[in-house]
Amino acid sequence: MHETSLFEGTRDYNPKQMAIREKVFNIIISCFKRHGAETIDTPVFELKETLTGKYGEDSKLIYDLKDQGGELLSLRYDLTVPFARYLAMNKITNIKRYHIAKVYRRDNPAMTRGRYREFYQCDFDIAGQYDAMIPDAECLKIVYEILNELDLGDFHIKVNDRRILDGMFAVCGVPGEKFRTICSTVDKLDKMAWEDVKKEMVNEKGLSEDVADRIGEYVSMQGGQDLAERLLQDPKLSQNKQACAGLTDMKLLFSYLELFQVTDKVVFDLSLARGLDYYTGVIYEAILSQTIPAPAEQNGADEAGVSVGSVAGGGRYDGLVGMFDPKGRKVPCVGVSIGIERIFSIMEQKAETSSEKVRTTETQVLVASAQKNLLEERLKLTSELWNAGIKVEVLYKKNPKLLSQLQHCEETGIPLVAILGEQELKDGVVKLRNVASREEVDVPRADLVDEIKKRTL
Amino acid sequence: MHETSLFEGTRDYNPKQMAIREKVFNIIISCFKRHGAETIDTPVFELKETLTGKYGEDSKLIYDLKDQGGELLSLRYDLTVPFARYLAMNKITNIKRYHIAKVYRRDNPAMTRGRYREFYQCDFDIAGQYDAMIPDAECLKIVYEILNELDLGDFHIKVNDRRILDGMFAVCGVPGEKFRTICSTVDKLDKMAWEDVKKEMVNEKGLSEDVADRIGEYVSMQGGQDLAERLLQDPKLSQNKQACAGLTDMKLLFSYLELFQVTDKVVFDLSLARGLDYYTGVIYEAILSQTIPAPAEQNGADEAGVSVGSVAGGGRYDGLVGMFDPKGRKVPCVGVSIGIERIFSIMEQKAETSSEKVRTTETQVLVASAQKNLLEERLKLTSELWNAGIKVEVLYKKNPKLLSQLQHCEETGIPLVAILGEQELKDGVVKLRNVASREEVDVPRADLVDEIKKRTL
Numbered sequence: 001m002h003e004t005s006l007f008e009g010t011r012d013y014n015p016k017q018m019a020i021r022e023k024v025f026n027i028i029i030s031c032f033k034r035h036g037a038e039t040i041d042t043p044v045f046e047l048k049e050t051l052t053g054k055y056g057e058d059s060k061l062i063y064d065l066k067d068q069g070g071e072l073l074s075l076r077y078d079l080t081v082p083f084a085r086y087l088a089m090n091k092i093t094n095i096k097r098y099h100i101a102k103v104y105r106r107d108n109p110a111m112t113r114g115r116y117r118e119f120y121q122c123d124f125d126i127a128g129q130y131d132a133m134i135p136d137a138e139c140l141k142i143v144y145e146i147l148n149e150l151d152l153g154d155f156h157i158k159v160n161d162r163r164i165l166d167g168m169f170a171v172c173g174v175p176g177e178k179f180r181t182i183c184s185t186v187d188k189l190d191k192m193a194w195e196d197v198k199k200e201m202v203n204e205k206g207l208s209e210d211v212a213d214r215i216g217e218y219v220s221m222q223g224g225q226d227l228a229e230r231l232l233q234d235p236k237l238s239q240n241k242q243a244c245a246g247l248t249d250m251k252l253l254f255s256y257l258e259l260f261q262v263t264d265k266v267v268f269d270l271s272l273a274r275g276l277d278y279y280t281g282v283i284y285e286a287i288l289s290q291t292i293p294a295p296a297e298q299n300g301a302d303e304a305g306v307s308v309g310s311v312a313g314g315g316r317y318d319g320l321v322g323m324f325d326p327k328g329r330k331v332p333c334v335g336v337s338i339g340i341e342r343i344f345s346i347m348e349q350k351a352e353t354s355s356e357k358v359r360t361t362e363t364q365v366l367v368a369s370a371q372k373n374l375l376e377e378r379l380k381l382t383s384e385l386w387n388a389g390i391k392v393e394v395l396y397k398k399n400p401k402l403l404s405q406l407q408h409c410e411e412t413g414i415p416l417v418a419i420l421g422e423q424e425l426k427d428g429v430v431k432l433r434n435v436a437s438r439e440e441v442d443v444p445r446a447d448l449v450d451e452i453k454k455r456t457l
Numbered sequence: 458m459h460e461t462s463l464f465e466g467t468r469d470y471n472p473k474q475m476a477i478r479e480k481v482f483n484i485i486i487s488c489f490k491r492h493g494a495e496t497i498d499t500p501v502f503e504l505k506e507t508l509t510g511k512y513g514e515d516s517k518l519i520y521d522l523k524d525q526g527g528e529l530l531s532l533r534y535d536l537t538v539p540f541a542r543y544l545a546m547n548k549i550t551n552i553k554r555y556h557i558a559k560v561y562r563r564d565n566p567a568m569t570r571g572r573y574r575e576f577y578q579c580d581f582d583i584a585g586q587y588d589a590m591i592p593d594a595e596c597l598k599i600v601y602e603i604l605n606e607l608d609l610g611d612f613h614i615k616v617n618d619r620r621i622l623d624g625m626f627a628v629c630g631v632p633g634e635k636f637r638t639i640c641s642t643v644d645k646l647d648k649m650a651w652e653d654v655k656k657e658m659v660n661e662k663g664l665s666e667d668v669a670d671r672i673g674e675y676v677s678m679q680g681g682q683d684l685a686e687r688l689l690q691d692p693k694l695s696q697n698k699q700a701c702a703g704l705t706d707m708k709l710l711f712s713y714l715e716l717f718q719v720t721d722k723v724v725f726d727l728s729l730a731r732g733l734d735y736y737t738g739v740i741y742e743a744i745l746s747q748t749i750p751a752p753a754e755q756n757g758a759d760e761a762g763v764s765v766g767s768v769a770g771g772g773r774y775d776g777l778v779g780m781f782d783p784k785g786r787k788v789p790c791v792g793v794s795i796g797i798e799r800i801f802s803i804m805e806q807k808a809e810t811s812s813e814k815v816r817t818t819e820t821q822v823l824v825a826s827a828q829k830n831l832l833e834e835r836l837k838l839t840s841e842l843w844n845a846g847i848k849v850e851v852l853y854k855k856n857p858k859l860l861s862q863l864q865h866c867e868e869t870g871i872p873l874v875a876i877l878g879e880q881e882l883k884d885g886v887v888k889l890r891n892v893a894s895r896e897e898v899d900v901p902r903a904d905l906v907d908e909i910k911k912r913t914l
Contacts, residue, residue: 004546004781007504007530012543015495015554022496034843036820036850038472039479043575044501044559047464065532066521068563073464075522086469089461097472102501106525118500130853134836138853145843259836261844324461363493379591379716386491386602387718393493396587396595 009109009117015360020347025100025122027149028338031142032098032124039098042082048072054081054323056277061105075104079123080278080320080335087127088324093331094128096135100340116341125335127321133249136282136316137256139336143286143312144262146338152311152346154289156265160272161250161282162315164231167243168270171236172214174207180277181205186219187273190287190310194220219271225254227268246281253282274315281316282334288346311339359413364456365432367394368405369420375399377420381430385418388449409435415456418448466566466574472817477804482557482579484606485795488599489555489581496555499539505529511538511780513734518562532561536580537735537777537792544584545781550788551585553592557797573798582792584778590706593739593773594713596793600743600769601719603795609768609803611746613722617729618707618739619772621688624700625727628693629671631664637734638662643676644730647767651677676728682711684725703738710739731772739791740772745803768796816870821913822889824851825862826877832856834877838887842875845906866892872913875905 006012013021032039051062051074063075076082079099087095100122109117124142126135140157147155165186169179185200194216201212221227228250237243250268257263274283288309314336321331351358367382375398382394393414395405402419409417419431419440429442432451443451463469470478489496508519508531520532533539536556544552557579566574581599583592597614604612622643626636642657651673658669678684685707694700707725714720731740745766771793778788808815824839832855839851850871852862859876866874876888876897886899889908900908 004507004542005504006500006546007502007528010500010502012500012547013498014547015497015552018496018498021498033819034846034848036818036848038817039475040472041470041475041478043463043467043469044561045464045467045575047462050461064523064525066523068521070563071464085461089463090469090471095472104501106527118502126853128853131832131855134832134853137836141840141843255833256836259833260840360495361493362490375588375591376712376716379594379713383598383717386598389491391491391493396583396585396591398588 007117009107011116011118016351016358017344017348019358019360020351021344024150024340024343024347028122028146028340029098029100031146031149034145035096035124035138035142037096037098037124039100040083040086041099041101042076042079042086044102044104045073045075046082046085048074050074050085050324051077051081054278054320058105061107063104063106076101077105078103079121079337080125080317083123083125084320084333085324087321087331087333088329092127096124096126098122098124119341120344122338122340123335124338125333127331127333129332133253133256133282136334137253137260139314139334140253140257140266140284141260141262143284143336143338144260144265147286147288147311150343150347152288152343155286155311156267156289157262157284157286157312158267158269158272159250159253159282159284160269161246162279163242163246163281164237164250164270165273167237167240167246168215168218171240171243172218173211174215178205178207182207182215183273184275186215186271187275189219189271189273221270222267224263224266224268225251225258228254249282274313278317278320279315280318283315284313284336285310286312311342312336313339357413361393361412361414362391363393363412363414364391365393365416365418365452366405366409366414367392367418367420368400368402370402371421372399374420374422377425381418381420385449385452390449390452406435416452418452464574466564468573468575473808473815474801474805476815476817477808478801481607481797481800481804485579485603485797486555486557488603488606491602492553492581492595492599494553494555494581496557497540497543498556498558499533499536499543501559501561502530502532503539503542505531507531507542507781508534508538511735511777515562518564520561520563533558534562535560536578536794537582537774540580540582541777541790542781544778544788544790549584553581553583555579555581576798577801579795579797580792581795582790584788584790586789590710590713590739593791594710594717596771596791597710597714597723597741598717598719600741600793600795601717601722604743604745604768607800607804609745609800612743612768613724613746614719614741614743614769615724615726615729616707616710616739616741617726618703619736620699620703620738621694621707621727622730624694624697624703625672625675628697628700629675630668631672635662635664639664639672640730641732643672643728644732646676646728646730678727679724681720681723681725682708682715685711706739731770735774735777736772737775738773741770741793742767743769768799769793770796814870818850818869818871819848820850820869820871821848822850822873822875822909823862823866823871824849824875824877825857825859827859828878829856831877831879834882838875838877842906842909847906847909863892873909875909 045065055077062077065073079101102118103121104118109115143157165183166179169182174182182205185197189197198212198216201207202209228247231237232247257266272285288311316334318330318332322328367378369378378394382392385392415435417433419433424431428445430445430448431440432443433440502522512534519534522530536558559575560578561575564574566572600614622640623636626639631639639662642654642662646654655669658664659666685704688694689704714723729742745768773791775787775789779785824835826835835851839849842849872892874890874892876890881888885902887902887905888897889900890897
């Protein structure tokens with residue numbers, strides 16, 4: 001006899017949650033397939049050394065396996081590092097792949113807010129040496145399509161470029177060794193007011209007031225292609241090589257986004273920084289406009305540092321694969337991670353407030369009887385229908401009451417009942433009942449399969 | 458710079474393997490849904506105490522997580538114990554569910570033979586207090602349907618009952634405390650000759666020669682409903698209450714299997730024992746008739762002790778859920794586990810010897826051009842087709858050669874190319890090329906979506 005419980009920060013998915021999860025995955029996977037993506041899978045644990053040195057401070061959140069007399073193993077922390085390891089190990093230089101799988105973080109769980117220690121990631125990445133900004137634009141098109149189809153309300157996608165950020169820091173007078181730490185501070189602008197961000201820059205990170213103020217001017221800028229053009233004329237930024245490269249690519253990106261008809265939702269936003277170290281070029285993040293009260297905080301599904309309402313994020317990381325190649329050969333990559341756990345939470349809340357009941361099975365018909373001693377006839381008909389590809393249930397009772405059979409249909413949403421009785425057997429028919437309308441019709445046994453298909457299209 | 462490798466006994470799935478895996482899962486999941494099953498998911502790690510005491514000697518194969526200052530955690534060893542824990546924890550007394558997920562065993566990997574430390578299990582179970590043998594018969598029907606649809610060649614399904622085995626041991630004179638260990642020895646009959654099994658019983662397990670010989674007579678028996686009837690008349694067995702209960706249920710089971718039209722593949726076989734302790738009633742195992750050279754040994758995907766060629770197994774376990782309930786309340790369960798890793802291996806081998814190439818994407822059309830400076834037109838058309846739900850790729854190059862665009866189609870199996878040129882743009886048409894036949898036709902742009910759909914049904 002055990003006390004039964006789960007480890008805090010993990011959870012079971014019940015059938016209703018699984019039905020919602022399946023619906024969301026279907027929409028997302030269809031989109032990935034529409035864009036010609038393949039899929040791969042990697043083990044849930046990697047050699048510890050594979051993960052070492054990839055996550056900076058977050059490395060402390062990695063789950064290690066017990067040393068039971070073999071090698072040191074860790075549970076995967078995200079899908080990007082295993083992807084880079086896979087490419088390097090198999091010497092793959094071109095691939096467009098998606099990967100949907102669970103990852104693990106020893107974080108403080110906040111389960112009411114959708115933050116778990118075990119959660120799904122849902123990644124799409126394009127690896128390969130291509131002409132600038134074409135794959136990057138496709139990633140944004142994919143985010144746009146998925147958020148549209150999931151019907152989560154209005155959203156916008158912020159884009160920026162690490163090179164623009166670095167160039168901006170340089171021309172504002174931030175010392176090179178402080179680029180990263182200032183970048184993390186800028187990343188807090190989605191949750192903190194500029195005044196507080198500035199305070200952190202000055203008091204904690206040691207910038208002078210006027211350097212911070214110069215940064216403050218830039219990071220308040222938002223726009224589209226026009227803003228990229230304007231900044232290319234900026235007397236200071238235009239002198240910085242990195243910034244110019246980033247701004248030129250940003251212009252190009254917007255021209256492709258125009259062709260993809262997604263510029264209505266995309267904003268060039270100089271305050272977007274994103275937490276992860278490995279980004280080298282364009283970065284982006286999709287944010288839902290409507291505020292959904294719970295989960296009110298960042299969920300674990302996304303990278304560190306994403307804002308309230310963020311449901312997707314990603315960017316270009318051209319250096320990561322090279323870290324796994326013995327000769328350091330680089331494979332340029334750009335990708336996006338869909339914040340699938342956040343999306344599950346929203347869809348679950350929508351389902352709860354909706355009048356439409358979530359079905360957890362796809363059963364089309366229940367084979368039933370009002371009379372006793374017809375179990376064998378019920379099983380025979382059930383088998384006939386299974387063999388014809390119909391989704392059928394039958395109660396596992398010798399003599400169930402008709403009422404309990406009908407109740408089972410109402411509870412689980414089965415739309416039809418095929419009722420057998422002595423008279424129907426004699427006449428070679430089956431009484432087909434519509435559960436919702438209670439309408440009944442006698443169907444010749446030979447036509448039953450077609451009739452069920454017709455009525456459950 | 459790291460050496461990149463994987464932990465022995467784990468593997469990546471490449472896109473081709475994933476395509477095969479998806480095909481197999483689709484067949485299996487469709488069958489489960491046809492039978493009205495819901496699905497659930499549980500965490501990859503459970504509290505260590507949840508797994509303790511459930512697997513007998515195999516407990517040493519459980520992976521533990523490192524104690525990083527929280528509770529003691531273990532990776533799941535199968536899906537049955539988490540299922541029982543889930544039922545008890547949520548006080549669920551009725552459910553028909555499937556669960557497809559990875560499990561972990563610290564076994565000696567034999568990867569060439571398909572035995573891994575991380576592998577999928579694919580379980581279908583029916584929990585609830587129902588009339589005898591109806592859910593049990595459905596489990597066998599499901600195995601029959603899945604093996605038929607997977608088209609793995611001829612197969613048969615052995616059935617037996619733990620109560621018949623126990624009754625048989627009793628009437629043969631095996632002391633009660635040796636039932637289990639003798640059961641494991643009987644279980645080896647699928648890999649060892651009777652002479653060797655007998656030797657083990659006598660020399661290692663301490664049975665007398667004539668007790669072993671009496672067992673030997675019974676375990677050589679195979680048949681159907683007739684055998685169950687005959688054994689119910691057996692002067693010794695008919696005196697044993699357990700055996701009678703098992704044989705009566707076996708008769709009933711066969712009558713249902715008759716209605717389900719699956720008796721051509723089902724054999725009542727008194728030598729079937731199965732390794733796991735928790736079975737309490739009917740047990741079964743499906744075996745492929747044709748011998749596939751590699752993987753020649755039992756894979757990890759199934760329970761311990763399955764035979765060469767075994768691709769599914771299961772049985773009734775009425776006591777497991779009660780082990781998790783504080784009051785010991787029982788929930789009767791019967792289920793089946795599909796040996797999915799073995800099936801993947803077979804399907805991969807079939808794919809390798811087949812002339813038909815496995816596609817790893819579903820792309821219907823590549824948008825291409827033979828002329829320079831048409832990137833924007835290509836992207837625009839690509840976007841139009843994505844928006845219409847067509848699966849489209851476009852090369853990420855400003856000016857790719859037509860040859861490399863056609864080669865990409867041939868390598869990845871894309872059936873159609875939509876070719877744009879100055880003339881086509883002027884005429885408002887797209888040249889649609891069939892990659893295999895090389896036939897080309899000009900399609901008005903407005904008809905393109907329908908034409909692609911028609912040609913890629």
